[in-house]
Amino acid sequence: MAEKVFTRNFGIANSHTLPVYRERGGYAGWEKAKGMEPAAITEEVKKANLRGLGGAGFPTGVKWGFIPKGSTTPKYLVVNADEGEPGTFKDRYLLEQDPHALIEGMLIAARAIDSHLGFVYIRGEYVQPWRIFSGAVREAYEAGLLGKNIQGSGFDFDVVIHRGAGAYICGEETGLLSSLEGKKGWPKIKPPFPAVKGAFGQPTIVNNVETLAAVPHIVNRGGEWFAGLGTKAQGGTRVYSVSGHVVRPGLVEAPVSITLRSLIYDECGGIPNGRTLKAVVPGGSSAAILTPDEIDIPMDVDGPKSKGSMIGSAGVIVMDDTVSIPEALMVVARFYAHESCGQCTPCRESTGWIYKMAHRIVDGHGRKEDLDTILDVAKRGAGTTICAFYDGAVGPYISYIEKFREEFEALIRSGSGATPPEPTVHGSADA
Amino acid sequence: MPDAKRPEFTAEQLAEVQRLQGLYPDKRGALLPVLHLAQDTFGYVSLEVEVYVAGLFGLSPAHVHEVVTFYTLFFQQPKGRHVVAVCHTLSCHLMGAKGIVEHLKDKLGIDVGETTADGKTTLLTVECLCACEGAPMMQVDDRYEVNLTPDKVDRILAGLA
Numbered sequence: 001m002a003e004k005v006f007t008r009n010f011g012i013a014n015s016h017t018l019p020v021y022r023e024r025g026g027y028a029g030w031e032k033a034k035g036m037e038p039a040a041i042t043e044e045v046k047k048a049n050l051r052g053l054g055g056a057g058f059p060t061g062v063k064w065g066f067i068p069k070g071s072t073t074p075k076y077l078v079v080n081a082d083e084g085e086p087g088t089f090k091d092r093y094l095l096e097q098d099p100h101a102l103i104e105g106m107l108i109a110a111r112a113i114d115s116h117l118g119f120v121y122i123r124g125e126y127v128q129p130w131r132i133f134s135g136a137v138r139e140a141y142e143a144g145l146l147g148k149n150i151q152g153s154g155f156d157f158d159v160v161i162h163r164g165a166g167a168y169i170c171g172e173e174t175g176l177l178s179s180l181e182g183k184k185g186w187p188k189i190k191p192p193f194p195a196v197k198g199a200f201g202q203p204t205i206v207n208n209v210e211t212l213a214a215v216p217h218i219v220n221r222g223g224e225w226f227a228g229l230g231t232k233a234q235g236g237t238r239v240y241s242v243s244g245h246v247v248r249p250g251l252v253e254a255p256v257s258i259t260l261r262s263l264i265y266d267e268c269g270g271i272p273n274g275r276t277l278k279a280v281v282p283g284g285s286s287a288a289i290l291t292p293d294e295i296d297i298p299m300d301v302d303g304p305k306s307k308g309s310m311i312g313s314a315g316v317i318v319m320d321d322t323v324s325i326p327e328a329l330m331v332v333a334r335f336y337a338h339e340s341c342g343q344c345t346p347c348r349e350s351t352g353w354i355y356k357m358a359h360r361i362v363d364g365h366g367r368k369e370d371l372d373t374i375l376d377v378a379k380r381g382a383g384t385t386i387c388a389f390y391d392g393a394v395g396p397y398i399s400y401i402e403k404f405r406e407e408f409e410a411l412i413r414s415g416s417g418a419t420p421p422e423p424t425v426h427g428s429a430d431a
Numbered sequence: 432m433p434d435a436k437r438p439e440f441t442a443e444q445l446a447e448v449q450r451l452q453g454l455y456p457d458k459r460g461a462l463l464p465v466l467h468l469a470q471d472t473f474g475y476v477s478l479e480v481e482v483y484v485a486g487l488f489g490l491s492p493a494h495v496h497e498v499v500t501f502y503t504l505f506f507q508q509p510k511g512r513h514v515v516a517v518c519h520t521l522s523c524h525l526m527g528a529k530g531i532v533e534h535l536k537d538k539l540g541i542d543v544g545e546t547t548a549d550g551k552t553t554l555l556t557v558e559c560l561c562a563c564e565g566a567p568m569m570q571v572d573d574r575y576e577v578n579l580t581p582d583k584v585d586r587i588l589a590g591l592a
Contacts, residue, residue: 166503182462243563
C-alpha cells in the first residue's frame with residue numbers, strides 16, 4: 001500500500017477540527033515555513049515537481065515565481081474551490097475532511113508570495129463543505145494561526161471565504177477572478193496573467209485546493225521526497241475521482257505512476273455485473289475518451305497526453321459495454337452548451353449547434369453529413385477563444401465521434417432523417 | 432417572509448452588508464455574497480431586489496441584472512419551499528439519472544422547471560454537482576442525496592416538510 005499524503009486524515013473522527021489535525025502532525029509545515037526565506041519555500045515547491053491539480057497541470061512553484069520581483073503592491077492568494085469538472089469530487093472531500101491542510105497550505109503559499117489576503121472561492125452548491133471550511137477558518141483565527149502577527153512571526157494573513165453562485169466557467173481562473181470582483185464570470189484575455197494583474201488589478205496567484213493541500217507536506221518533508229513519490233513528469237501522489245461503471249466508485253489516492261488499468265481494475269474492483277469496459281474518460285469530461293486498448297498509461301500529466309487526451313482534474317469516468325456513446329456525447333454536449341459563458345462567438349455558437357446535432361442523432365433524426373459537420377465545427381473553433389473552455393469541449397466532440405464512428409453511423413442509418421423537434425438547453429426536458 | 436416586491440434589509444442585515452463589503456479591496460466583490468443574503472431573505476431575486484441591491488453598491492441595476500442572470504443559483508421567480516435539483520451530467524447519466532427524473536416528475540406531477548401547485552417543491556435538472564461517486568444524485572435544498580433509487584427518492588420526498 002503506497003503512502004497516503006492528501007487523504008491521510010480521511011475517515012479519522014473529527015479530522016476537520018484543529019485539535020485532531022494538530023494531533024496528527026498538522027501545522028508542522030507552517031512551523032518550518034515561518035522561519036524560511038519566501039524564495040526558499042518556492043524553491044522547495046519547484047523541487048517537488050508539484051503540478052497544478054485543478055486541471056491545467058502547470059508547475060506550481062513556477063507559477064508562484066511569476067509574481068513580479070520586488071512588487072510592493074498588495075498581492076492576493078486565491079484558492080480555486082469551484083470544483084465543477086464533471087467526474088471530479090476530490091476537493092469536496094478535502095474541504096470537508098481536511099480543511100486545515102488547505103489553510104496551512106494557504107499560509108505557507110502566502111508567505112512565499114508575500115500575500116496578506118487570501119480568498120477561497122467555493123462553488124455555491126457546496127453548502128456543507130462551505131460550512132465545515134468556515135468552521136475551520138474560525139478555529140484557525142481563534143488559535144492565532146490567521147490574522148495579525150501570526151504566532152509572533154510578524155506575518156499577517158487574512159482569509160475571506162467567497163461563495164460562488166452556480167457557473168462552471170468560474171473554475172477557469174480568470175473567470176473566477178471576474179466573479180470574485182462582483183461580475184459575471186467572464187474569463188479575461190491573457191496576458192496580463194493573474195500573477196501580474198489578477199484580482200482587483202493586483203498580482204494574484206490562483207491555486208486549486210488539492211495543490212495547496214500538498215504544500216505543507218512538501219515543506220515539512222522536502223521537495224525531493226514529494227518528487228520521488230511520482231514520475232519524471234510530475235511529483236507526488238494525487239487523488240483520483242473514479243465514477244461510472246466500476247465496482248467501487250470513489251476517491252483513490254495513488255502515486256501518479258499508477259496506470260489507468262490498475263485504477264479501474266485493482267483499486268476500484270473492475271466493471272460490475274459481468275460487463276466489459278467500453279470506454280473511459282481519464283481526466284474529467286473535457287478529456288478525450290479512451291478505448292480499452294489505451295489504458296496501459298501512467299496517470300501523470302504525460303500519460304493520457306500520449307493518447308491524445310489529458311489528465312485534467314483526474315476525474316475518471318468509466319463506461320461499460322451497455323453505454324450508448326452517441327447518448328453520452330449528447331449529455332456531454334448539453335453540459336458545454338449550458339455552461340458556455342457566451343463571451344466568444346465560436347464557443348457560444350458551436351456548443352449550442354453541436355448539442356442540437358448530437359441530440360437529433362440520438363433522437364433518430366441524424367443526417368449522414370452531421371458527423372463531419374460536428375468534426376469540422378469542433379476543429380475550426382479550437383484555439384480561437386479567450387479561455388480553454390471550448391478546447392475542453394472539443395476533446396469529447398472529436399474523440400467520441402472518431403473512436404466510435406460506426407456506432408454513430410449505425411444510429412443515423414436506422415433513423416428517419418426527418419427534421420426533429422428543437423431541443424432546449426435550458427429547459428432540460430431531455431434529462 | 433419579507434416581500435421581494437418591496438425589499439428592505441433590517442438594520443442588522445445592513446450591518447452585515449457593510450461587513451461583507453469591507454472584506455474586499457473593492458466593495459463590489461461582496462456582490463455575490465449580498466445577493467445570496469438577499470435571496471435567503473426575500474425568497475428570490477426579483478427586479479425590485481436587483482434595484483435595491485444595486486443601490487447598496489452604487490452600481491447600475493443593469494449590472495446587477497447581468498450578474499443575477501449569469502448564475503444558476505439565483506432565482507428570478509418565486510421558487511418552491513424546497514428545491515430538488517437532479518444532476519444529469521455524464522456519471523449520473525450513466526448510473527440512471529433519467530429514470531430518477533422521470534420518477535420525480537410522476538411523483539410530483541410536474542415537469543422539470545416547474546413548482547408544485549401548493550408551492551412546496553420545485554424540480555430542476557442541473558449540471559454536474561461533483562458527487563459522481565454517489566451517482567445518481569441530487570441536491571435537496573442544502574443537502575446532497577446520493578445513490579438514488581426510486582424508493583430512496585420517495586423517502587426523501589416524504590421527509591420534506
